[in-house]
Amino acid sequence: MGMIIATILVLVVVGLLIGLLLVFADESFAVETDPKAVAVRECLPGNNCGACGHAGCDAMAEAIAKGEAPVNGCPVGGAAVAEQISAVMGVSADAMEKKVAFVKCAGTCGVTKLHSNYVGIESCEAVAGMPGKGIKSCQHGCLGYGSCVKACQFEAIHIEDGVAKVDRSKCVACGKCVEACPQRIIELVPDKSVYAVQCASIEKGPVVKQQCSVGCFGCMLCTRQCEHDAIHVVNNLAKIDYEKCTGCGKCAEKCPAKIIRMR
Amino acid sequence: MRHSTFRGGVHPGDRKELSRNKPIQYHVPKGDLVYPLSQHIGKPARPVVKKNDPVLAGQIIAEADGFVSANIISSCSGKVKSIEPRMTSAGVMAQCIVIENDGKFTLKEGIGEKCDYTKLSRSEIVKKVQAAGIVGLGGAGFPTHVKLSPKNPDEIDYIIANGAECEPYITCDDQLMRNRADWVVGGIKVLLHMFPTAKGVVAIEDNKPEALAAMEKAVSGDERISVLPLVTKFPQGGERNLVHAVTGRKMASTDLPANLGCIVDNVTTLTAIYRAVCLNEPLMEKGFTVTGEAVNEPGNFLVKIGTNVQELLEACGGFKQEPKKVLLGGPMMGMAITDLNIPIAKSYNALTCLVEDPVEIAQKQMTPCIRCGRCARVCPIGLVPQQMQVAAERKDYKRYERIHGVDCIACGSCTFACPAKRPLTQLFKVTKSAILAARRREAAK
Known part of the structure; x- marks a missing residue:
């Protein structure tokens, strides 16, 4: 019986001492947090x-x-x-404009000409460093090896038929894919914008036509259609000014390559 | 006696028998000649001709832009067709001067005039080499006049002629040494005149007995120059490995050969120096091997720079069978090309057409790394590719730099030796270019 009481006593005393030590440590080593x-x-x-x-x-x-x-x-x-x-x-916030990532390429395996075969490391950085930049003849478009897919933490981007495609409902515009893309063809665009130019080729018209059936060859038809001065051809490539674009869709209607698309 | 060599390296099957006994032929191009403005390390050259200008062979058509850059010389006569982006070996469009070849190859005045180099001073020779547009013809493309202007000219004690030609398949240097040994020796003599304290060494792998004999014969009578047989091992011709094999000196990653008193030049570069200084012929042609199992008649050529690859291939009888892979350079360090309609630039020395793609075969057999350490044993510069691989895959660039991954020369020995068939060299190339790009961005800030 005495043994049991002694054990309990020792445990209680040790417990109290450790408790006091912890209280002391908590008070004196506390990190001040806001x-x-x-x-x-x-x-x-x-x-x-x-x-x-x-x-x-x-x-x-x-x-x-x-x-x-x-x-x-x-x-x-x-x-x-x-x-x-x-x-x-305790301050008022202006609502931030929601943006989404957008891949400026529609060159799926069926529509762009393939010029070679690639075996090696399956990442866009590796392919971008190869002569000829992968299997597609276009040097500017999506390589399709999914570096953006690996970079995305929200499962919002996938490779479909050789081209990356963004799931707008999942995209949070963190910009990780924009950084990961060695071709620099992903950009953040306002979520509310309706139309976008789905091509990044700055080659001249005839070259683009040879390489891909859905490439912008800089014909300027879109510029002439636009009533709001919102689309311009810079460097053989159409570019939409999202601040001015009203989403009327006239440029998309006339685009001969059908690359101004509703997203 | 055991021949000199370095630590590490691999023994790939060299397959040189396809073309090693084919004597050098002159290839006379019929079509247009195309000159990319960037055929060297450094800034691209600046064109000095306009569309429709008449040009003569040997005329400067683009000037060096700055010290580390090189002139580009027309190798044919005719007129400038255009200056436009054309497909180049890198698989991308790049600015090129296109010259419509009139087939006459009329030389500019003064070319071929003999000149006594012993009457020229060091700076006059450097100027001549610079004007001739000579760059490292072994593959690096580093402007030669920069190499010939070391900070410590009186401390240069070795002129090394690099005739190792360790890359499998390629045989143009071998043939050059057999047939034009006098040119090579002439080049060495010019350099010995520039650096009188030095001695010349012609370093050749011992799988080229005919070239060794020919060079031995050509240097006899000049005790300043000797011929040194090296062990046949890849990458014996790498600058660092060669300096170590010849002099026993170890180059640090930051060292240039000149810091260790050496000037290393490929034998083809030496012939170009000889022709530029003694014969007043600027760099218009170079040795080139067309080889591989897929080619009908492999051979060695003296080609005009700017010649179309397709045209040269047709001169070899075209393809015997559809090639699986076409490489500019050899199978260890060469780059695959996607288009045959490209010009031969200064620093290319071979076209290898393979019927089997070794990378494809390796890819199918790839397994995880088993940490056997074979890659570290074969690395010619003493890196640990296994560790580099881990850092590169994690994109841990700090660690990659700490273990000196940036010093990798991309020789491919680790990939060749890896029993797990991992694509190490490609990974290192990608990582190195990512790190260098980050450094450039940092420097631009």
Whole structure:
């Protein structure tokens, strides 16, 4: 019986001592945290994607709490998160324009001419460094080896028939694919824009026609159709000014190569 | 006595028997000649002719833009057809000067005039080499006049003529040494005149006994020059390995051969130096091997720079069978090409047409790395490709640089030796170019 009581006593005393030590450590080594930062962190999505330019969501939350980052700085969360954060911070946020990634190429294996066969490392960086840049004759389009797919953390981009395609409902415009693409053919465009030029070839007309049946050959028909001065041909390639574009679709109607497409 | 060599390296089957006994033929191009403006390391040359200008063979058609750049010389007479983007060996369109060949090859005045090099000073020779547009013809394409202007000219004690030709299949240097040994020796003598403290060494792999004998004969009577047989091993002709094999000196990754008192030039470059300095002939032609199992009649040629690859191939009787892969260069370091309608630039020395694609076969047998360390054993510059592979796959560029991955010369020995058939060299090339691009971006900031 005495043995049992002694054991319990020893355990209770040791427990108390350790408890006191922990209380002491907690008080004296405490890291000061901004309650605001904690509250902001609660609102952020927690993907740690880095799209805001900070090292993950914790760093972003601290920056917002200190006023170093805008409350609508999280592209992943969008307007909903910006609203929550602005409530925490007590400032009003203008809703950020939602953007999505867009692949400027429609050259699937069926429509673009293939000039060679490639065996080797299956990544776009490797293929982009090869002579001839992969199997397609066009030097400017999508290579189709999926470096963007690997970079995307939201499963929003996939290779379909040799060309990357963005799932707009899943894309959060973090810009990871834009960086990963060695061809630099992915760009972030406003979600509300309806039409986009799905080609990145800056070659002259006859060359483009030889290489791909869905390539922009710079005929300028679209420029002439547009009533809002929103589409121009620069470097043999049509480019839409999304601020001016109203989405009327007249350029798309006339485009002989049918590469101004509804997205 | 055991022949000199370096640590590491591999022994690929050399397949030189396809063309090694085919004497050098002159190839006279009939079609247009195309000159890419960038055929060398450094800034692209600047065209000095316009459309429809008449040109003569030996005339400068594009001038060096800066010190590290090279002149481009017309190798035929005719008129300038256009200056436009054309398909080049890199598989991309690049700015080229196209010359309509009149088939007469009328030489510019003064070409072929003999000149006594012993009366020229060092800087006069460098100027002549620079004007002749000579670059490293072994493959690197580094402007030769830069190489011949070292900071420490009095400390140069070795002139090494690189006749190793370690790359499988290629035999044009072998034939050049057999048939034009006097040109090679002439080039060495010019360099010895420039650097009187040096001695000349002709380094040749011991699988070329005829070339060794021919060079031995050509250098006899001049005790400053010797012929050194090397072990047949790839990549014996790499600059670092050659300097080590000949002098026993070890080059650090940041060293140029000149820092160790050596000037290394390919034998083809030496013939070009000889012709430019002693015969007043600028760089218009070079040795070129067309070989491979898919070619009807493999052979060695002296081709005009700018000759169409397709045309040269037809001179060899075309393809015996459909090739699986066509390479500019040899199978170890050459680059596959996608289009035969491209011009031969200064630094290319062979067209290899394979009936089997070794990469395709390897890809099918690829397994995960088994960490056997064979890659590290064969790496000629002492890297550890297995570690580099891990860093490269994780895109951990800091670690990649820390283990000196950037020093990789992309010789392909590790890929050749790998029992798991991993595409190491390609990965290293991609990683190196990514790191260099990042450095350039950083420097531009």
